[in-house]
Amino acid sequence: MNILVTGSNGQLGNEMRVLSKKHPKHHYFFTDVVEADDTHILNITDKKAVSAFVAEHEIDLIVNCAAYTNVDKAEEDEATAIKINAEALSVLGSQGVKVIHVSTDYVFSGDEHVPCRETDPVAPRTVYGVTKLRGEKLLVAECPEAVIIRTAWLYSSFGNNFVKTMIRLGKEKEQLGVVFDQIGTPTYAADLAEAIFTVIEASVWHPGIYHFTNEGVCSWYDFTLAIHELAGITKCQVRPILSEEYQYSTPRPHYSVLDKSKFKKTFGVTIPHWMDGLRRCVKLLNC
Numbered sequence: 001m002n003i004l005v006t007g008s009n010g011q012l013g014n015e016m017r018v019l020s021k022k023h024p025k026h027h028y029f030f031t032d033v034v035e036a037d038d039t040h041i042l043n044i045t046d047k048k049a050v051s052a053f054v055a056e057h058e059i060d061l062i063v064n065c066a067a068y069t070n071v072d073k074a075e076e077d078e079a080t081a082i083k084i085n086a087e088a089l090s091v092l093g094s095q096g097v098k099v100i101h102v103s104t105d106y107v108f109s110g111d112e113h114v115p116c117r118e119t120d121p122v123a124p125r126t127v128y129g130v131t132k133l134r135g136e137k138l139l140v141a142e143c144p145e146a147v148i149i150r151t152a153w154l155y156s157s158f159g160n161n162f163v164k165t166m167i168r169l170g171k172e173k174e175q176l177g178v179v180f181d182q183i184g185t186p187t188y189a190a191d192l193a194e195a196i197f198t199v200i201e202a203s204v205w206h207p208g209i210y211h212f213t214n215e216g217v218c219s220w221y222d223f224t225l226a227i228h229e230l231a232g233i234t235k236c237q238v239r240p241i242l243s244e245e246y247q248y249s250t251p252r253p254h255y256s257v258l259d260k261s262k263f264k265k266t267f268g269v270t271i272p273h274w275m276d277g278l279r280r281c282v283k284l285l286n287c
């Protein structure tokens, strides 16, 4: 198959690029809005450009790693978030090829106390969540064969993310307050990329919505302690704080654990614990 990967300069897109070398069965085209090594320019909101790319390279499958991911900025720049997270999914879904799309735990309210299943009611609380949910719906309307994978708390050795920020702050500061009343599962983007290759290479195509994160749960506070321990940071005292002390400009889900049973059962895989993913990522960051 010829496979188009969008947003490949981002965390997940870069991990797809790295792992594609271990998965030579198919041919991959890596694209993003900004040019980089081995990256073609492709804006997913540009229908003409997407159709031309799909036709020219005889694409059989699109893996959409592109998104507007800045949750706070999306509140002020709703129009752009709608274009990239929602309307572009109509563009990708209408190409007459299969699509694997990545969505988010932010489609849920985060008020529950048990892991969310794919069939649970959605109730996004942010512009980001609303636009991502609209994207899911627009995609399925155009391409009922699509696979949608919702994930959460993504980090990688590529790009900017919580892990890198906590390592930097841990080296700069003697004290750090981190929220302990938001619970979720950190997800190493390399493990999510591996899950996407599992979907691509499965002998049977299983359309639908799936949840995928690493295993286990923690708070951002626990996550920070683990990051510092693995990065050998000993001089920064990490203090648990409440979300209200941090004063987020955009609401954050208090409990956003995803139930991954459907993915594990359908694709017959086991998923690494978040500590395992974090250990591999911090090792790569070489701190």
Ligand SMILES: NC(=O)c1ccc[n+]([C@@H]2O[C@H](COP(=O)([O-])OP(=O)(O)OC[C@H]3O[C@@H](n4cnc5c(N)ncnc54)[C@H](OP(=O)(O)O)[C@@H]3O)[C@@H](O)[C@H]2O)c1
Residues within 6 Å of the ligand: 006, 007, 008, 009, 010, 011, 012, 013, 031, 032, 033, 034, 042, 043, 044, 045, 064, 065, 066, 067, 068, 069, 084, 102, 103, 104, 105, 132, 150, 151, 152, 153, 154, 155, 159, 189
């Ligand atoms: N990060 C998280 O914690 C998290 C949590 C849950 C779900 N997700 C979902 O997981 C997926 C991957 O996230 P990520 O963290 O890898 O995102 P990311 O690092 O922000 O990467 C997204 C990439 O898409 C590019 N892009 C933006 N607009 C585009 C357009 N119109 N056409 C083509 N490319 C465009 C971005 O370029 P610029 O940087 O130049 O804009 C960036 O390179 C997304 O669907 C996201 O919603 C992420």
